[in-house]
Amino acid sequence: MTETKPETRARTFPYFEEQGSEDVVNARMGPEVSPRLREVMTAVVKHLHAAVKEIEPTHDEWMAAIKFLTETGHMCTDWRQEFILLSDTLGVSMLVDSINHRRPNGATENTILGPFYVPDAPRYPHGANICLDGKGEPSIVRGRVVDTEGRPIAGATIDVWQTNEDGFYDVQQKGVQPDFNLRGVFSSDADGRYWFRSVKPRHYPIPDDGPVGKMLGALGRHPNRAAHIHFIVTAPGFDPVITHIFTPDCPYLTEDAVFGVKESLIGDFRKVEDPEAIAESGIGEPFWRVGWDFTLARKAPGTVPDAPII
């Protein structure tokens, strides 16, 4: 009687075991994998397995996670990026930004770009008012662009954008706000100086009608960003700065939904109510005076000069 037992395959890879599961998975990567992808996936699998081992999810909890990711994916369209919102609200976007913008002492800190930047805003001369509809509490923003030794940088480009007093960007209210309302591009003068007129920005919620909004709700968190003015400041030979300045009196200052606030980015906003100062300003009513200097770090040697930054 013939009964042939087939050879069990020579063992080329380890079988799955709960202990060391991350190594079983990572051992499968082929020899041709790019070194950077190998490094990234090794870390992803390691921390993913560590998280699962710490959480010990039930099958239902695992399925809830699958469902959450699927709904987050289904919420994404050309004009809505729910995974970026997820990254923002879990502090990952700020963390990636921080890691990539460790500045030499004294340079203005970065914060996130946000989804409302529009290239090619109008170029204005010093002192122009970027508020095109006359709504809101007037402000005058004024300062200098300097290097880390405090020397003026002439001809720096200052690209600015912000919400109106209702907490909306022009692009969110097409037909309600004039196009390019509260956006403008300025250049620093020979002394590195810039100034412009605007209004005080207001806090606003990130889109919270999707899975990320539901997550924030379940975590007892609100969706509001602390009020801020966005800036991109660039000058040849210097690292660009993408940043905000925050109003110090916003109720959400210490609890910005996307963790964008850094202490060094809280602006010096002063209310001017003195009749003489008001008359001198030509504004005709009380206004906010904001003083803000940008300090740029020289590009590291060997950096591509002035590559597009966005």
Add this chain to the structure above:
Amino acid sequence: MTETKPETRARTFPYFEEQGSEDVVNARMGPEVSPRLREVMTAVVKHLHAAVKEIEPTHDEWMAAIKFLTETGHMCTDWRQEFILLSDTLGVSMLVDSINHRRPNGATENTILGPFYVPDAPRYPHGANICLDGKGEPSIVRGRVVDTEGRPIAGATIDVWQTNEDGFYDVQQKGVQPDFNLRGVFSSDADGRYWFRSVKPRHYPIPDDGPVGKMLGALGRHPNRAAHIHFIVTAPGFDPVITHIFTPDCPYLTEDAVFGVKESLIGDFRKVEDPEAIAESGIGEPFWRVGWDFTLARKAPGTVPDAPII
């Protein structure tokens, strides 16, 4: 001259800092968050931030991750679950399964259910052939269902399903294979015995035309599952077992794409070519003899009796 500086908000939460970023994020959870959600999210944020800090992704790499997750979400439909495939191929599904099925010594180990289970397959008497189209190398699968002391369990339900020799389940080839081809439900007899006829299963690829397939390609991995027969074995008062038995000679045995193979689940497949044995079997050609016992663990006291398992 009056210039009033507004009060900076009292600091209720810490500002974002690269160091300790995970604590800044977790500190935002409200007091009413369910203890389990708090535990889960604390671990998720901790390991997510640890991964980002280890990887130090560039902005482009972060954006590639956002894009990958978005595409994975967009691939999901009612009949395709790309995030489950992602979980499977990163070993997470097996890890969750292992965590939830730590068995007392000697009980048959679990492995993943997979997407091809169909409830309410035909009930057959012992010895029935579940291969309805006569294709493939015949097999006889035979064994016992016993408790951890080796005592027979009578009336256990053995639900079985597998691919045909082309590596497809019936539900993947509607109109090509007969409905319920290679599926059946059996009961163990008074001695705990069961047996049925079938064919040798073949390896098959998981769906690899989506982002997960692309990921596997970039990692130098193939999408193939090692050949297996699926079983769900249940008996009143015992923990159900969801498992496979694997053929020992499959070229993918040690590199199952979803890490489903456990050493204890490799079957005892013997080729029978002896004319007398062939005649006795009534099969009329050489066949595979598979011996397989299922050992069930008694339910822990207090467990819901016989709750639905799927």
